[in-house]
Amino acid sequence: MCHDLALSLHHSMFIPGIERLATDEQKAEWLPLALNFKIIGTYAQTELGHGTNLLALETTATFDPTADEFVMNTPKITSMKWWPGGLGKSSTHAIVLAQLVLRGKNHGMHPFIVQLRSLEDHTPMPGITVGDIGPKLALQNIDNGFLMMNNVRIPRTNMLMRNAKVSRDGHFSSSGSSKANYATMILIRVKILSWASSLLVQGATTSIRYSAVRRQSQLKPGGEEMQILSYQSQQYKLFPALAAAFAYHFVTRTMTAVYEKAYEEIIGGNNRLLAELHSQSSCLKALLSEETCVFLETQRRSMGGHGYMLMAGGGAYLLGAMTLPTVEGxxxxxxxxxxxxxxxxxxxxxxxQQLQGSSSYLAADPEYVCPIQEVNDCRxxxxxxxxxxxxxxxxxxxxxxxxxxxxxxxxxxxxxxxxxxxxxxxxxxxxxxxxxxxxxxxxxx
Amino acid sequence: MCHDLALSLHHSMFIPGIERLATDEQKAEWLPLALNFKIIGTYAQTELGHGTNLLALETTATFDPTADEFVMNTPKITSMKWWPGGLGKSSTHAIVLAQLVLRGKNHGMHPFIVQLRSLEDHTPMPGITVGDIGPKLALQNIDNGFLMMNNVRIPRTNMLMRNAKVSRDGHFSSSGSSKANYATMILIRVKILSWASSLLVQGATTSIRYSAVRRQSQLKPGGEEMQILSYQSQQYKLFPALAAAFAYHFVTRTMTAVYEKAYEEIIGGNNRLLAELHSQSSCLKALLSEETCVFLETQRRSMGGHGYMLMAGGGAYLLGAMTLPTVEGxxxxxxxxxxxxxxxxxxxxxxxQQLQGSSSYLAADPEYVCPIQEVNDCRxxxxxxxxxxxxxxxxxxxxxxxxxxxxxxxxxxxxxxxxxxxxxxxxxxxxxxxxxxxxxxxxxx
Known part of the structure; x- marks a missing residue:
């Protein structure tokens, strides 16, 4: 799981963010610095008060035409950025999502590069308050952080302007291709499918191998202790998760292909598949993340007390997976x-209307009669x-x-x-x- | 939860173990040392290879009549004691459960006090290998440990002899009141009911308060953001757990009373209620521990991403509760x-036969007809x-x-x-x- 790595947001969000959101000129400025680790970046969107309701984020970027700068503020306690990985101790820069304010008018959420810490001695820049949010259930190696900004000034050109621009005289214009940003959010949900799938494969392997090696008790008095995998109850715990691991593999493969096809159309300006893609990535992210947690916990317990040791493997997968039901939606x-x-x-x-895609089955009542006649039909x-x-x-x-x-x-x-x-x-x-x-x-x- | 405390086994198992398992003479020797913290003790039963199947524990205490000593051994890797809290770094002594061997004959599991570490410099005693089992999902403050013994010699009088004795000439005798030990194992399961109940009360309080304070999104466009507790889905997550917290409180109260009544009879030599007590404490420990974990995880997620922070409270309760489905049975x-x-x-x-107690309903077919006629009947x-x-x-x-x-x-x-x-x-x-x-x-x- 990519979350296992400290600084993972530098690679998974900061650099890709510049690639997707910056103009060519901005890319030429920032990408070499990031790729050569002259700067370390993160991506600051969620605030203490708002995660789900992105439209209500409170951080502001107010244009000051006199200085040709944006003035960044997190006006309330609830506005402080909260959770970004790598923010607590490591990052020197962040892509900060903020409400763009021009002459008192709000133009919606846009991305800005903000320098957080000195490149000389790593102390916070003027107006910046930054730190670690403290211990979590796991993943302590990632320094999730908070960020408050009090009249932090950045050059106008630090707004990433591929999709929307503010000119020198404070004029706002949008290229209207914001659906591409949207598709990027969906991509992360598709990636979560593959993380869940991969965690479940690891959990299934660990717990089934353990159950083949571990012997405990005997059902026949005086007999040899049984491999615990031979108990019906143990099979009932482990085999559905094994089947699900295969199912999730195929779900991930299918959805990745669906995503790639749709994304190609979307960047070509055709949004025909966007609603379907959004719907499918949403419910499947929810399903796979929640079921993976249940399966991983069942697998952990199937190893008895040993499952509570991190060295047993399953528990660590579980603690990582437990982030998935609440992140990214x-x-x-x-x-x-x-x-x-x-x-x-x-x-x-x-x-x-004719229905297309995954919901086409809703068009007509299947007038279903259960066709099961014998036990084998269930297979x-x-x-x-x-x-x-x-x-x-x-x-x-x-x-x-x-x-x-x-x-x-x-x-x-x-x-x-x-x-x-x-x-x-x-x-x-x-x-x-x-x-x-x-x-x-x-x-x- | 008592598990939150390091050294908790000194209080919850070592001292009570001496009180229940030692003769009056032995109590006079050991209790003052333990109560004044001259020695720190733990309770070593589970081995790497055996937890559930206690009869198959492999540690041996072989009587050497020449020296009037027991020779303690963990002959195989699987025999090493594994998990005791406080064993890894803190304890100087342990009550060790071992197979008693007299002249080549096995007389079953009995408790022995073994000194693990020097009272001068805390180094392991001769023949003792002891250490920490390493990181767990949580509860890192408890130094769960492992213990290997290679021909460790202890005085014969270190066998705790309230229920069974070995005389100076190697003669074994049992007072036959081993059911009292059995009742003590049951007591721990009854205590787990109260731990689960108490964790669930804390989880319910935390998550419901959070949901009353947190506002996010609005269903009516342009309206104020709603308290998340007002969403039907949030109530569906939180209120069943709140009801369960009350149910578990009453289960704990009832079972504690049942236990106390039965224990009084058992120490008086009447085992009439033992089978019933064992059955009820077993299934209720399983039910409350497993459901508490599910509820606590639902509560944690009901706090969104914030639930993953330890400071939010719910996650810490959950990680503690996750020990309960596999411990003590x-x-x-x-x-x-x-x-x-x-x-x-x-x-x-x-x-x-006439059936007594909780299973008396099995005596007669209730010839049940569902009496629900209207919605209110469901209440x-x-x-x-x-x-x-x-x-x-x-x-x-x-x-x-x-x-x-x-x-x-x-x-x-x-x-x-x-x-x-x-x-x-x-x-x-x-x-x-x-x-x-x-x-x-x-x-x-």
Missing amino acids: ENTVLYQQTARYLMKQVANALSG NTRILLDIYRNRAYGIVTGTARKLHADMTSGMEQHVAWNNNMIRLVRAGKVHSQYYAVECFVEGVE | ENTVLYQQTARYLMKQVANALSG NTRILLDIYRNRAYGIVTGTARKLHADMTSGMEQHVAWNNNMIRLVRAGKVHSQYYAVECFVEGVE
Whole structure:
């Protein structure tokens, strides 16, 4: 998992951030410094008070036309940047996301390069208060930090201007290709699929090997102690996770291909696949991150007390995986983003539109009759896939009907959404499960 | 949680161990030293190779009549003592559980006081190899350790002889009151109920308070950001855990009273309640420890990314609680111990015996008809309790029938047990859930 490395944000966010967000001129200035470690960077977006609701971030970059500078401020306690890896002790620079203010008018969130610490003696620059946020459940090797800025001045040209510009005279212009930034956020969710998948593979290997070596107790009095893998209960703990590890491998492979195809279109200006990509990456990130945690904990316990030692391996995977359900979109929020897309698709289908992609099954009632006649049918993956599809169809369309009925009966939309939130989260989840099983079935066939 | 304290085993196991296992003469020798911290002790039972299967522990105490000493050995790598808290760096002495060998004959597990380190300079005593087992998921403040012994000699009188004796001439005698030791093991499981309960109360308080203070996003465009506790999904995460915290409080209170009554009888020589006590403490320890971990993790995530910081509180409770499903009896094993008792009770009922205690509901088919007629009936706790009882009856007796049918059809008993292990674990679990709900309903009424 990339999170295992200190300074990982220099490589995973700071350098790629410059590559994606900077003009060619800015790249020529900053990339050589970063690539040669003359400067160490991080990416500061989340604040103490806001993570999920990005639009409400409070850090400001106010243009001062007299000095041709931006004045950076974190006006309240809740505005301080909180969590960026490498910020606590290591970084000299950060890409800071801030509300751009021009002549009193807010032009939305934009990225700015801010120097945090002296390149001579590493002390904080004037107006900068920076430090480590303190101990976490694990990953202590990453110095997650906080950052407060009090009238910190940076040159106007430190705004990364590939997608939006502020001219010398304070004029704002946007190239409008902000969907490419959006696609980058989605990329991180797709990467989380591969991290979850890889952690689960490691956990499965460790716990199954342990269970083949460890012997404990005997069921037949006087007999030899049994390999614990021979106990039915141990197999029940370990084999579903092993199957899931394969499923997640195929999910990751499929979604990576879907992403690459969509990204190529998006940078070409065609956003046809964006909504589908956003929906699928949201619910699958939520599903794989939450289930991986459950499986890794089951695997850890399957090693008895030894699973609590870090040297056993499984516990360390688990503590790393436990970051995944809340980073890069909190899972409950992500399932709802998928649900919002699915509700629209159900409405589109009702209005006669042809549905494309992962939600096309919502177009028609499968009029499902369970085809299982004998035990062996339960091993037929196509039959299992049908069952998952039927379940998703029933729950997603049922949720849409309930939401529609509530609003028809006079409930305000936001009240109806909240009153049906458990259903909506479940709709996003069963949809993701159907898709994951589909990737699995197609992968193993 | 008592585990938070370094040296906790000195207080929770070493001193109580002397009090329960030593003769009056031995108490007079050791207790003043321990109570005045002239010596620091721990309790060494689990070995690298054996935790669950205590009968197979490999450490030996061989009597040497010439010297009037026991010779202590951990003959194999798997025999080394592993896990005792305070052993790694702090303890000078340990109560070591070892197989007593007299003239080549094994007389079973008995407790011996072994000096580990010099009282002058804290270096290991001759023949002792001792150290820290290394980093764990948490609780690094406790120096869990390992211990190897190579022909370590201790006086014969260091065997704690309240329940069994070895005389000067090597004669073994047992007072037969070993059930009192057994009851002490059960006491720790009852204590785990209160630890789990207390951790869950803390987790519920922290996460619900956070959710009342934290505001994020709005469902109504342009509205104020909502307290996250107002989201239906957040309530769904937090309120079941709050209810469970009350339920566990009542379970703990009930089981503590049951234990005290039974223990009084047991030390008086009456073991009538022992099997029931063992069964109930086993499945309830498993249930509360496993569910507490699930609830604490849900609570941690309900605080978003902040839940991953130790200062948020919830994560630290979780990491502590994660020891509970595998300590003092691994949960899957414990559910089966309850299941074994329940299978016997079903057989007893079939043979016409009157059933006592928690399993008396197994005596007669409740011929259950779900009495729910309207929504409000779902809030009737007596109806809910009936549903839990009926579920437990169906699953426990169904498991007994299946096990009996398999054996009647010629399957060997140990094969039948393994083939039905998932059912048996489930039987132990649903029985414990019924009992927990019963404690809850009676507690709140």
